[in-house]
């Protein structure tokens with residue numbers, strides 16, 4: 175049979191190349207040894223012998239003499255003497271080892287060149303085998319973590335898993351060290367492969383048989399060195415690794431309480447939009463396996479990060495390491511939360527059916543998100559997304575629909591990667607308030623930071639009659655038939671019950687009375703911004719030079735005129751902070767196909783945010799700036815008037 179490249183085992187040339195390189199390396203080392211031998215052989219070993227003899231003599235002379243003579247004079251002197259003796263003995267031990275190593279070395283150098291060459295080659299291969307066994311032992315066990323029995327998490331690497339992994343790694347490394355079969359870059363490994371290789375070509379097998387004998391001899395020497403030196407190597411590194419893990423374990427135990435304190439301090443109270451439960455530790459979901467972690471906090475599973483029980487994902491376990499970026503669920507009802515650790519600004523939106531609540535929410539959310547887009551380093555996302563998609567459709571199509579359920583809208587504010595604020599609007603169906611029967615508990619009222627009461631002027635018959643007299647029948651087709659005073663009284667009673675407000679006590683929670691549909695001419699002429707400015711400019715002193723105060727007085731007077739005094743009195747009896755806002759959610763008569771052009775929809779929420787010192791006030795800063803400019807203009811006009819006088 176002709177030997178061709180194709181019927182040669184693929185890696186045979188590589189083996190021989192490696193073999194060749196090692197021989198070259200060994201020969202060059204022998205060259206170094208010879209020159210070393212020439213210089214050192216005669217003098218150094220003799221010198222070492224002399225040094226050792228002198229040391230031994232010194233030790234013999236010292237033996238017993240000064241201990242007996244000095245005792246029991248002075249403990250410090252005694253300690254110094256003991257130290258000296260220990261050092262002398264240690265030196266003696268060191269010299270003893272050095273002495274015998276040198277003897278072994280001399281013996282080795284006296285061996286024939288070819289034995290030394292074989293030793294060098296096998297030592298180099300043994301060193302490679304040791305390093306490879308060590309590295310592979312660690313690599314194979316890199317995902318071996320010890321499971322915590324109480325949580326669906328792994329123990330921290332620095333607390334238990336590290337030791338667990340270390341033991342497995344070094345066990346494996348020792349096994350690999352003793353196993354001659356696996357390593358390709360090894361004479362023992364090559365000899366094993368070659369011994370098990372068969373080929374029909376007798377010529378090839380004959381040639382390979384020649385290669386096998388030296389490979390087997392060097393392989394045997396290699397395995398002896400590998401097991402001898404490798405075992406020492408692995409024991410030393412195992413000890414170093416153990417000491418390091420012991421140190422990190424101590425540090426971890428010290429870090430746990432510190433991390434817990436910071437984590438607790440940075441947590442914000444969370445509210446469930448579904449069951450209205452209050453908590454500050456939601457459940458977190460592993461994005462890899464979907465496991466629910468009820469207590470993702472610093473502990474024995476990790477100080478800053480923990481490894482999930484699926485052993486595939488590292489999860490942040492503290493507020494400051496980004497835990498809130500994980501999907502979170504309410505611990506009571508397991509409904510997904512819009513944000514995990516955001517500061518809440520919760521607002522209850524109250525209004526009768528067809529007051530324009532959905533239109534108001536649609537106009538507000540669109541204006542709010544648009545405003546937020548102008549702010550750098552801040553993004554606002556509406557959750558649940560389908561609610562906000564619906565609001566967006568209503569805004570652009572102009573087609574409003576009747577509410578069929580109570581909803582909770584969340585506007586989650588992200589600053590960089592962190593969720594920091596959550597503006598939550600609870601929209602409760604008027605029917606539930608009027609019937610004093612809530613499908614879900616109304617306990618969200620207990621933690622609301624503000625209330626918006628939406629009033630539809632068209633719900634008042636006199637306004638509709640006036641419009642009818644001027645022939646406007648289009649506007650009056652869509653109005654709230656609910657009785658505003660009954661709605662407000664029912665709500666106020668429910669609120670007082672939930673918040674435990676006794677009669678005669680007042681709530682400081684800000685209440686924004688929003689008069690909607692201010693685009694209608696007969697409403698606009700009474701409380702439109704132009705009218706308010708005009709009335710204010712006519713007699714600033716009457717309004718204490720306060721434009722906001724003027725707006726409140728004018729709107730309140732208008733509602734009184736409409737016969738809603740009972741509503742206002744009921745609100746005033748319970749709430750201390752009440753402001754009035756003329757608003758138009760749609761900006762015109764509701765018409766399908768004509769998009770909204772809202773007026774003043776941001777003002778009520780901006781006022782509630784300011785009253786609560788909420789950081790979301792930043793979204794409204796352009797309006798704030800406008801208000802400042804208006805006030806500046808007022809001051810300018812006032813100054814001019816005083817000069818004229």
Ligand SMILES: [Zn+2]
Nearest residue numbers: 460463482484
């Ligand atoms: Zn997982």
Ligand SMILES: [Zn+2]
Nearest residue numbers: 446449504507
């Ligand atoms: Zn819940």
